[in-house]
Amino acid sequence: MNDDDLLTIREVAEILKLAVGSVYQLVSQHRIPHVYLSKRCLRFRRGSIQAWIKSLGETPATNK
DSSP, rough: OOTTTTHHHHHHHHHHHHOHHHHHHHEEEEEEOEEEEEEEEEEEEEEHHHHHHHHHHHOOOOOO
């Protein structure tokens, strides 16, 4: 597996344990990194998805 591998929406939904419709919603809200290869061909870079998942677990630093 390579970070540049392109995943389908079903593969991403499986990785995230979400419904395909939920992933489409994340895409429409620009909350998940994605790539349009054409008007109807949506893909996701494996490395971008992994980095995005990791960023969700990070808590922002607070100034005390």
